[in-house]
Amino acid sequence: MSVGKPLPHDAAHLHVTGAARYVDDIPAPANALSLAFGLSHVAAGTITAMDLSAVRAAPGVVAVLTAEDLPFDNDVSPSNHDEPLLATGEVHYMGQPVFMVVADSHLNARKAARLGRVEIDPRGPILSIESAMEADSRFEDGPRIWTKGDVGQALQDAPRRLQGRIEMGGQEHFYLEGHAALALPQEGGDMVVHSSTQHPTEIQHKVAEALGVPMNAVRVEVRRMGGGFGGKESQGNALAVACAVAARATGRPCRMRYDRDDDMVITGKRHDFRIDYDVGYDDTGRVLAVDFTQMTRCGWAMDLSLPVADRAMLHADNAYLLDAVRITSHRLKTNTQSATAYRGFGGPQGVLGIERVMDEVAHALGMDAADVRRRNYYRAMGDVAGGPAPRPADSPRSFPTEMKEGDIASRGSQAFDDDRAEVGVASENTTPYGMKVADFILHEMTDALLERCDYFARRDAIAQWNAENGLLKRGIAFSPVKFGISFTLTHLNQAGALVHVYQDGSVHMNHGGTEMGQGLFQKVAQVAASRFGIGVDRVKITATDTGKVPNTSATAASSGSDLNGMAVQAACDTIRDRIAACLAELHQCSAEDVRFADGRVRVGGEDMSFTRAVQTAYENRVSLSATGFYKTPDLAWDRIKGQGRPFFYFAQGAAVTEVVIDTLTGENRILRTDILHDAGASLNPGLDIGQVEGGYVQGAGWLTTEELVWDDKGRLTTHAPSTYKIPACSDRPGVFNVDLWDQPNPAQTVYRSKAVGEPPFMLGISAHLALSDACAACGPAYPDLQAPATAEEVLRAVTRARG
Amino acid sequence: MQTLTVNGNNLEVDAEPDTPLLWVLREQLGLTGTKYGCGVAACGACTVHIDGMPVRSCQVQLQDVRPEETITTIEGLSPDLSHPIQQAWLELDVPQCGYCQSGQIMAAAAFLKDYPDPTDEDIKAGMTNLCRCGTYNRIKAGIKRAAELS
Numbered sequence: 001m002s003v004g005k006p007l008p009h010d011a012a013h014l015h016v017t018g019a020a021r022y023v024d025d026i027p028a029p030a031n032a033l034s035l036a037f038g039l040s041h042v043a044a045g046t047i048t049a050m051d052l053s054a055v056r057a058a059p060g061v062v063a064v065l066t067a068e069d070l071p072f073d074n075d076v077s078p079s080n081h082d083e084p085l086l087a088t089g090e091v092h093y094m095g096q097p098v099f100m101v102v103a104d105s106h107l108n109a110r111k112a113a114r115l116g117r118v119e120i121d122p123r124g125p126i127l128s129i130e131s132a133m134e135a136d137s138r139f140e141d142g143p144r145i146w147t148k149g150d151v152g153q154a155l156q157d158a159p160r161r162l163q164g165r166i167e168m169g170g171q172e173h174f175y176l177e178g179h180a181a182l183a184l185p186q187e188g189g190d191m192v193v194h195s196s197t198q199h200p201t202e203i204q205h206k207v208a209e210a211l212g213v214p215m216n217a218v219r220v221e222v223r224r225m226g227g228g229f230g231g232k233e234s235q236g237n238a239l240a241v242a243c244a245v246a247a248r249a250t251g252r253p254c255r256m257r258y259d260r261d262d263d264m265v266i267t268g269k270r271h272d273f274r275i276d277y278d279v280g281y282d283d284t285g286r287v288l289a290v291d292f293t294q295m296t297r298c299g300w301a302m303d304l305s306l307p308v309a310d311r312a313m314l315h316a317d318n319a320y321l322l323d324a325v326r327i328t329s330h331r332l333k334t335n336t337q338s339a340t341a342y343r344g345f346g347g348p349q350g351v352l353g354i355e356r357v358m359d360e361v362a363h364a365l366g367m368d369a370a371d372v373r374r375r376n377y378y379r380a381m382g383d384v385a386g387g388p389a390p391r392p393a394d395s396p397r398s399f400p401t402e403m404k405e406g407d408i409a410s411r412g413s414q415a416f417d418d419d420r421a422e423v424g425v426a427s428e429n430t431t432p433y434g435m436k437v438a439d440f441i442l443h444e445m446t447d448a449l450l451e452r453c454d455y456f457a458r459r460d461a462i463a464q465w466n467a468e469n470g471l472l473k474r475g476i477a478f479s480p481v482k483f484g485i486s487f488t489l490t491h492l493n494q495a496g497a498l499v500h501v502y503q504d505g506s507v508h509m510n511h512g513g514t515e516m517g518q519g520l521f522q523k524v525a526q527v528a529a530s531r532f533g534i535g536v537d538r539v540k541i542t543a544t545d546t547g548k549v550p551n552t553s554a555t556a557a558s559s560g561s562d563l564n565g566m567a568v569q570a571a572c573d574t575i576r577d578r579i580a581a582c583l584a585e586l587h588q589c590s591a592e593d594v595r596f597a598d599g600r601v602r603v604g605g606e607d608m609s610f611t612r613a614v615q616t617a618y619e620n621r622v623s624l625s626a627t628g629f630y631k632t633p634d635l636a637w638d639r640i641k642g643q644g645r646p647f648f649y650f651a652q653g654a655a656v657t658e659v660v661i662d663t664l665t666g667e668n669r670i671l672r673t674d675i676l677h678d679a680g681a682s683l684n685p686g687l688d689i690g691q692v693e694g695g696y697v698q699g700a701g702w703l704t705t706e707e708l709v710w711d712d713k714g715r716l717t718t719h720a721p722s723t724y725k726i727p728a729c730s731d732r733p734g735v736f737n738v739d740l741w742d743q744p745n746p747a748q749t750v751y752r753s754k755a756v757g758e759p760p761f762m763l764g765i766s767a768h769l770a771l772s773d774a775c776a777a778c779g780p781a782y783p784d785l786q787a788p789a790t791a792e793e794v795l796r797a798v799t800r801a802r803g
Numbered sequence: 804m805q806t807l808t809v810n811g812n813n814l815e816v817d818a819e820p821d822t823p824l825l826w827v828l829r830e831q832l833g834l835t836g837t838k839y840g841c842g843v844a845a846c847g848a849c850t851v852h853i854d855g856m857p858v859r860s861c862q863v864q865l866q867d868v869r870p871e872e873t874i875t876t877i878e879g880l881s882p883d884l885s886h887p888i889q890q891a892w893l894e895l896d897v898p899q900c901g902y903c904q905s906g907q908i909m910a911a912a913a914f915l916k917d918y919p920d921p922t923d924e925d926i927k928a929g930m931t932n933l934c935r936c937g938t939y940n941r942i943k944a945g946i947k948r949a950a951e952l953s
Binding site: 016227257727 | 903923932
């Protein structure tokens with residue numbers, strides 16, 4: 001059975017020969033045109049005049065379009081219909097597309113776009129969290145507030161108390177393949193779109209709106225992306241819509257790719273946060289109460305900010321049982337890029353908040369921070385009465401009778417979901433949102449990891465080393481992650497698949513998930529191969545295509561293999577059961593006795609090749625094509641109350657990082673990292689370990705070298721790799737040990753595996769905590785290290801620690 | 804018209820003299836294995852060899868390439884996947900999204916010629932291409948494995 005084997009990525013051979021084709025590699029017809037946007041040079045203001053004559057006269061220019069030239073819907077928002085493709089009178093951030101150029105080459109389009117003269121009457125932009133709070137510039141009518149227990153009383157009663165704040169920067173996705181799209185006009189006004197997107201259905205929906213056609217006139221195809229990381233969940237809409245509109249206007253194929261600087265200036269990034277905390281705790285390190293205030297810059301448009309901010313709240317507990325907690329979330333509207341999905345989707349920011357609390361409590365008590373963490377853990381799986389949280393009450397519900405407006409296949413539609421679920425609230429080992437934690441395995445994982453990496457002995461050795469060294473200081477830290485798996489907009493937890501078996505025994509597999517490097521296609525192909533008992537080499541993986549599987553959810557929330565693996569399994573089982581029934585009838589035996597394994601089918605004492613079995617079924621007029629469908633069970637969630645069971649299960653992980661800092665310059669290195677990560681019964685340990693390694697590196701990058709800087713006019717000054725530093729090969733931990741905690745998921749997932757895309761990102765938090773530990777070795781005070789911990793920030797923290 | 808020697812073939816190209824080699828390869832010659840990443844020679848996704856030396860082709864202009872110089876792209880690294888770097892990359896399943904990997908492989912192939920028996924420190928200093936998937940652990944292991952295979 002191929003499930004569980006560390007088979008290589010499905011495109012491994014293509015990747016090493018340069019033959020793997022990305023959107024901009026697709027040969028376009030000779031008459032194809034290229035697009036570029038003209039951008040706002042002001043962060044907030046009113047357009048008073050636009051002179052585009054020089055643009056129109058530039059070499060190679062075929063057309064120049066403004067908002068007034070768009071025939072139908074001028075919107076690329078995945079949520080609130082508040083994001084015009086091209087600005088309509090007002091501009092809201094520096095870099096907002098104002099007009100678009102259609103030319104005979106990419107270079108000519110870009111050169112021409114620079115010639116536009118757009119006059120803007122500027123307003124004072126709202127750029128910071130502080131100025132947005134002051135102006136009450138926000139999404140939703142006020143902050144979201146979720147509570148558990150009596151926080152005010154518990155804080156008052158606590159024997160010890162501290163307050164603090166951590167600010168954490170955003171993060172540029174820096175997928176190496178920037179955004180790209182290609183639109184090919186078809187007969188009768190139909191459109192085929194190739195897009196580098198995690199959400200083909202979203203592209204289909206927005207293109208259809210922009211062309212004034214039903215969704216059945218638009219087909220979107222995605223073979224692979226050169227990285228997504230959340231940045232291609234909604235941000236590809238603009239390019240795809242622009243290409244489709246231009247293709248309709250000119251009757252010619254149109255393509256667009258952002259140059260790197262444009263990509264960084266135009267598109268959204270991870271939300272930056274400020275989290276204030278007020279904590280009550282006791283002498284043993286047990287946290288008795290926490291009051292969190294989370295403030296985030298959402299940028300100018302709503303995009304996916306509400307569910308991102310929700311997920312930050314949903315992970316404010318991380319791995320810790322909090323009896324009294326209040327989480328207040330402000331979603332602030334600012335004149336900056338519209339912050340969007342990024343691996344973890346708010347989870348990392350919420351987790352960093354509580355990890356910071358644990359770090360400061362441990363420092364205040366002079367205790368080991370790993371011990372403080374374990375003291376506050378949820379109770380273990382074996383210590384909690386089994387079974388899932390209470391299921392939703394079976395009350396009658398009303399349904400709207402007219403078509404819903406808005407983007408129902410997007411996580412952004414959460415805000416407009418009027419169908420709030422009836423939810424039950426669990427009574428023990430519960431999260432701040434009333435969900436029982438029944439699958440907590442971090443006690444065992446932590447013990448195993450700390451022993452495996454010799455944490456306590458190394459901790460003592462580091463203390464000794466620090467006592468003997470004045471200029472360089474070392475630090476070590478442990479951090480866990482418990483990450484909720486499912487889309488918090490419950491109806492998105494569905495997937496479809498289409499499987500054909502051909503008469504030569506080869507299998508054609510298609511599903512709604514997209515491949516962005518995570519190995520989804522291979523993992524799902526392994527599921528298909530295992531269902532038929534054949535080798536994975538007989539399963540053809542095909543491009544995601546809205547014409548084959550409709551109404552797909554974004555490949556996001558780590559859900560790709562959970563959802564699509566189950567859907568493909570269902571489709572394969574349908575075909576397999578048909579073949580089995582056919583053979584059973586021919587051999588006068590029970591269908592249950594037909595066995596598919598090792599490329600053979602055994603029935604009634606006879607043993608035949610899979611191909612022969614397929615041919616037999618075909619000759620007996622059995623359908624060898626099927627769709628499959630899956631929806632995640634047992635979910636019920638009310639985001640306004642902050643109550644329910646938004647997640648099917650929790651994926652968990654643990655990391656220990658050791659660092660060294662130079663106290664004269666703030667420069668720092670990761671010396672060693674040890675990780676134990678929970679991927680359930682892994683579908684493919686080779687691919688999953690790759691996700692863990694890469695997630696950690698990206699998470700550590702977020703909190704160390706990656707700094708986004710805007711000037712006081714709202715200009716993003718870090719818009720190229722020369723100024724925005726993602727981790728390089730030299731930033732890799734000197735020693736990097738990654739192991740999987742290979743235990744089956746108690747929840748009934750595909751082959752008892754667990755999602756793995758996002759959770760390990762949060763293990764990078766241990767790098768930040770280790771830097772904090774190293775800074776703390778410089779003096780008696782708490783170093784109060786902020787994020788990202790650039791060399792400059794480390795130096796400031798060293799100074800603070802010295803008091 | 805200018806003549807280029809690419810992957811053993813003499814090819815005529817018709818482009819402005821200041822066109823970056825990257826776009827000549829991709830758009831004139833259809834060799835799309837070489838990727839655009841940043842356009843400022845910072846990420847290395849466009850790495851090719853000129854006379855065996857790794858260069859970032861987004862910052863080499865067509866007019867800077869002499870006809871007698873030989874250009875090798877990912878498509879021409881080996882005829883049959885036999886280059887030790889390709890073999891090691893396959894064995895260790897290095898790529899994730901794969902987009903930067905043409906450049907990584909070309910950089911690593913050139914690096915291996917200079918450092919046939921590289922240390923961790925050599926790799927740290929010598930491999931400067933960016934990978935957002937964070938495959939650096941396997942890039943290091945892949946180079947060491949390729950050194951064994953060479």
